[in-house]
Amino acid sequence: MTENQQGRNGWSWWYLLFVGLFFVALWVPLYNRVEPTLLGMPFFYWFQLVLILIGAVVTAIVYFATEA
């Protein structure tokens, strides 16, 4: 890994994607609702399950972006 991908202080600008992910995952009023349902499952449940997949994709993006 070279310096421009992850500096000596351990920070990369790509990590801002994680900050966005945290904000969405923790902003409860955003998803604390029943509608729209998916296959009969309330939004509260399926949205958070989908967010796990989005989190994995975001992590993969940051991985490839910061890998040399």
Place this chain on the structure above:
Amino acid sequence: MDVNWVALVIFVLLFGFITWLGFVAARWRKGDLDLLHEWGLGGRRFGTAVTWFLIGGDLYTAYTFVAVPALAFGAGAVAFFAVPYTIIIYPLMFMAFPRLWRVSHRHNYITAGDFVKGRYGNRWLALAITVTGIIATMPYIALQLVGLQVVIGGLGVAGDWPLVVAFVILAAFTYTSGLRAPAAIAIVKDTLIYLTAFVAVVAIPIHLGGFGHIFSAVPAAKLLLAAPTGNSTGVYGVYITLAIGSAMALFLYPHSVTGMLSASSAHAVRRNAALLPAYSLMLGLLALLGFFAFAAGVAKMPQFAAGFAQYKANFAVPALFLYSFPSWFVGVAFAAIGIGALVPAAIMSIASANLYTRNIHREFFNRNPTDKQEAQMAKWVSLVVKLGALVFVLFVPAQYAIQFQLLGGIWIIQTFPAVIFGLYTRWFNDWALLIGWVVGIVSGTWMTAAVQFKPTYSLVIAGWSVPGYTALYTVILNFAVAVALTWIFGGLGAARRDQTVPADYHA
């Protein structure tokens, strides 16, 4: 309850298989098991795939698979905090833990205590980190055995002897094979768990008439989080702080650190941060089983009355499986949960043994052990730790194990400033960190006891009541104390010892 013979035979056969696997694992990726890093870290030889199974098998424990659906069954939507919690942990792992892996690889650190000792040159701070790790792990092991007890009870087998047998098996293969045993068994366990979860989430809703039907059976008060009213952040704040606090605590547990350090490279750790969410998805789906159990009405069925009387809501998932699956598949599903208890219990006992051996025995009793003595000591300690957990489960009410486990989370998070911030900066004064740790432990314990061992405490800030996870509140206090005292002690010209250099932390 009658013995379910078909399920019991399948269960015993699968247990026999993993017992054999646990012993032959000693010869897997062969190394000299008389060296501590070979016995206790598998020689740091596990690539991306094995690490995935190992950490997944380690973090997503039997107790998790029983307790999270049980919480959904009993309390409803709030149980889903486990989902944002697992969404947060992997980016944290991605950012911080390759640094811990690299510095540990360079200096042959095996535990978080080793790292803190090297980084701060303060044996008392390292001792605090070590003791916190061991004490927080003990009730965690006990809870794994509780998970095992619930499924054995579900098979209709009475008495404590099956638990003792499982314990002896666990102790024997951990002693002979070290971390290679749970790593090999984790592959079997996770395959069974994925199979069970997939079948449960597809077959049971069909059986119960679809998700729409299941969720319509759940009362409105449990279906969503109650919106805050008046001058309170209500259950929203609870949900958020539980997610953040649990995420901060998880990777400080010794078994997480051990799992991570056994990876063959920092790249394997980073790749796993993107791959491990597969387990989170499974956990999220399994949490829904609590609602399935509710909709199926298992709690009111006479054949499960004894199970619910003994194990309370923790019996929801076993009862649902007994109700929904043919006997042979109940055997598979229960074996998945039972083996799921042994993998983390093995890793936890190894991690505690590594801590005791490296950071207590070597530091305070025998400063120059031979490699063989060191590894032998760890093997003995792993037995003692497991024996302690067994005694706890057999003779102390399960409620105390749960309360201890709760306190364990509040204690382990207090090591966050020293360990995680320590990966980035040597700015903190070591004594300031130690005093911050004391303040965090004392205030966390006191606040938890004050609310009769509930995880949340209601702070009052400017007329607002803010109920939230005690661990998060107290680690913030700990951090504030450490910062303030670092300022003061810095002015006193405190010495700074550091074995590591900045280049140790990145590739």
